[in-house]
Amino acid sequence: MLADLIQNTLDGLTGxxxxxxxxxxxxxxxxxxxxxxxxxxxxxMFGVYFATWTSLNFQVGLAALAALTIAGAVLAGAYVERxxxxxxxxxRGSPRASSGSIAAMVASFxxxxxxxxxxxxxxxxxxxxxxxxxxxxxxRFGQFFLRVEALYLLLAxxxxxxxxxxxxxxxxxxxxxxxxxxxxVAAQLAGINVSWVFVRIFAxxxxxxxxxxxLIAASHEQxxxxxxxxxxxxxxxxxxxxxLGSLPGAxxxxxxxxxxxxHSQWFFGPQMRDLIAYLLIFALLALRPAWMTRWTxxxxxx
Amino acid sequence: MAALLEIKxxxxxxxxxxxxxxxxxxxxxxxxxxxxxxxxxxxxTLMMSTAGILRPRSGSIRFAGSEIAGAxxxxxxxxxxxxxPENRLVFPHMTVLENLQAGAxxxxxxxxxxxxxxxxxxxxxxxxxxxxxxxxxxSGGEQQMLSVARALMSRPKxxxxxxxxxxxxxxxxxxxxxxxxxLHRDGTTIFLVEQNAHMALxxxxxxxxxxxxxxTFSGDPGSLAEDEVIHRAYLGSAKA
Numbered sequence: 001m002l003a004d005l006i007q008n009t010l011d012g013l014t015g016x017x018x019x020x021x022x023x024x025x026x027x028x029x030x031x032x033x034x035x036x037x038x039x040x041x042x043x044x045m046f047g048v049y050f051a052t053w054t055s056l057n058f059q060v061g062l063a064a065l066a067a068l069t070i071a072g073a074v075l076a077g078a079y080v081e082r083x084x085x086x087x088x089x090x091x092r093g094s095p096r097a098s099s100g101s102i103a104a105m106v107a108s109f110x111x112x113x114x115x116x117x118x119x120x121x122x123x124x125x126x127x128x129x130x131x132x133x134x135x136x137x138x139x140r141f142g143q144f145f146l147r148v149e150a151l152y153l154l155l156a157x158x159x160x161x162x163x164x165x166x167x168x169x170x171x172x173x174x175x176x177x178x179x180x181x182x183x184x185v186a187a188q189l190a191g192i193n194v195s196w197v198f199v200r201i202f203a204x205x206x207x208x209x210x211x212x213x214x215l216i217a218a219s220h221e222q223x224x225x226x227x228x229x230x231x232x233x234x235x236x237x238x239x240x241x242x243x244l245g246s247l248p249g250a251x252x253x254x255x256x257x258x259x260x261x262x263h264s265q266w267f268f269g270p271q272m273r274d275l276i277a278y279l280l281i282f283a284l285l286a287l288r289p290a291w292m293t294r295w296t297x298x299x300x301x302x
Numbered sequence: 303m304a305a306l307l308e309i310k311x312x313x314x315x316x317x318x319x320x321x322x323x324x325x326x327x328x329x330x331x332x333x334x335x336x337x338x339x340x341x342x343x344x345x346x347t348l349m350m351s352t353a354g355i356l357r358p359r360s361g362s363i364r365f366a367g368s369e370i371a372g373a374x375x376x377x378x379x380x381x382x383x384x385x386x387p388e389n390r391l392v393f394p395h396m397t398v399l400e401n402l403q404a405g406a407x408x409x410x411x412x413x414x415x416x417x418x419x420x421x422x423x424x425x426x427x428x429x430x431x432x433x434x435x436x437x438x439x440x441s442g443g444e445q446q447m448l449s450v451a452r453a454l455m456s457r458p459k460x461x462x463x464x465x466x467x468x469x470x471x472x473x474x475x476x477x478x479x480x481x482x483x484x485l486h487r488d489g490t491t492i493f494l495v496e497q498n499a500h501m502a503l504x505x506x507x508x509x510x511x512x513x514x515x516x517x518t519f520s521g522d523p524g525s526l527a528e529d530e531v532i533h534r535a536y537l538g539s540a541k542a
Contacts, residue, residue: 172407179393179404185355186391191379191408191456 003143008262010146016258017153018219021212022231023238023250024160028205030236031245032168033181033198036105039080041232042115043206044213047073048223049119051214052128062131062218069217070210076115077206081199084108112228119225126224133218149219156215157254160208161247167204177201237281244292305364306331306460306491307352307383312361312371314344314351321347323515324361329460334482334492336502338535339512345495346388348512349464352493353385354378365460380408384458388465388495390449394438398429401437401448405455415455422451425481443474450481461485463494467501479505499535503528511535 022044029037050072051065060068084107088100134148168174176197179187188194213231217223234257242253257277264276284291307329314322321344329335339345350356352363354375363371370378384405393401402422406415423430426447432440437448446466453461463482467475479501486492486505496502503509503523511519511534519526519534 175396175400175404176407178396178400179407182393182395183391186387186393187404188355188375189353189379189385189387189391190404190452191376192404193374193376 004266005263007144008266009259010144010150012259012262013154013255014147014150014219014258015261016255017150017157018212018216018254019234019238019257020157020251020254021153021160021215022209022235023242023254024157024164024247025205025208025212026235026239027242027245027247027250028164028201028208030239031250032177032247033201033205035085036101037080037084037108037202038105038232039084039108039112039115040077040205040209041230041235042112042228043073043076043080044209044231045119045223045225045228046076046115047071047206047210048130048213048217048227049123049225050075052130052217052223053122055131056123056128062133065131065218066211066214069214070207073206073210073213074203077202077209078199080108080111081202084111085198085202086195116225116228128223130217130221130223132221133215147219149215153215153219156211157251160211161251164208164247173197173200237277240281240292241284304331305329306366307493308362308364309348309352310362310364312348312351312363313359314347314356315359320359321515322351322358322361325512325515325517327510327517327520329491329493330508332486332489332491333507334486334494334505336494336496336506336509337512338496338499338502338509338531340534340536343512344515345512346464347515349385349387349462349495352378352462353383376408379456379458382457382459383462384453384456384460385462386449386453386464386466388468390442390445392437392440392445392448392452395436397434397436398440398448399433401452402429402455405452408456418455418457422454426451443470443477446470446474446478447481450478454485458490460491460493463492465495465497467496467498475501497535499532500528503531 026040029035029040047069051068054060054068055065084104088104133152136148138145138147168177176187176192179190179192180194180197184194213227216231217227238254238257239250240253241256242249242251260277260280261273265273268276305328309328310326312322312325313320325344325348327337337345337348347356351358354370354373354377358371361371362369365381365383368381370381393404396404402419403415406418409415423433428444429448429451432444437445440448450463450466466478466482470478475498482492482494482505494502494506506523508520508522509531510517511531513534
């Protein structure tokens, strides 16, 4: 019994590390930038498909595959930003500027569908193999196992979290990002090119998504077009558990979600696993709604 | 004196409603020029159009000889115009120091920025005391000082100030006008929008009255009786 609990916890860490990395990207977009970009997960899937398609047609190594995934996701992210979000900074003086965020959200959903269709057109089979990140044995601690991929994912999540914090609070670009989020008009008056700041931060968020997509595909060793939907649901759940707007919270939220899933799968079976995760989010939103605005209503990120 | 800012036939509209209906005016190099008028006359719209936040529908804005109407706000800051906006608009979740650094965003001269920060802190000791505090925690008067200091960090040739005395206590208003006089003495040209006509007429070299999107009077502070100016600045010249 205790042995099962320990092994479940180690399995949960593996899943949770992936969610944590996804949640950091989602937190940057939703919590820090406050942009409801529904196609973020789909852009990750697009990056993974871009790399998979290239590897089926050309000989590429693992590092090149990672670079291709990130490049594909950045391209997709910049495309989403230009098409869905950029028109609303250019419409200066428009009295309908406030309806812009709704329009952007709906448009980003349309692009999600576009990315999925593009992926299915390029690679029509339901499932494609993706090269493994780590071909050898898992780590052994006595009778327990831990997948090596979990360590890579966790390390990446913590490193990205620290890197983002440094960028946001220690660089000139980070100052511009926070100014634009805080009071957009004042940022413009200070001489900050708001449109250019947004392209760059979307590209950065997409690069993080691409890295997450590569590590996840390489530890699942397969890709399907449903990766976009999966990343969106898991990333958003973990982001919400972490309090929507806190980067370390996103990492913690991802790990909690992973552990919760692993244990509930063991005790209640795979059908109940997702149900329990959704129930927890429902309970959190119903009983502690302030949890969600804890960060966004005070500081933009910390 | 030559005009540093020259606005001609400027029209700015919100949808179908024209807030500026052909405004023409000049701000002379080295002057304090003031724009007075009742609420809704188009004062803030004129300021926002000059700073590039609003895109004019037609007309021209020339600054130091080149056309800037319709240019992006960051391009206008680059040319040397800074706006202290209505309601101050400090960054509430950034520290006082970060607010000032944001004002110097386009500059690359580290030493120059550092010495300007020192100058701001010397001029506004309250900001120095609160340099690590978030902008949103400051009092109204302190926020106005911060907004002025932030605009100065870009080293503007022309300062646009939109109602800097709005909602402030009389002593603080006095302080704001002292700062305006100091800035002018240091060589900055100032274009000021004010509700406080009495104070504005004391510092201005030239003033314009704007009513319902049009300039209705232009002259030196002595050229119109002050109570007449105040009446029209608050109520407009109602032709009832």
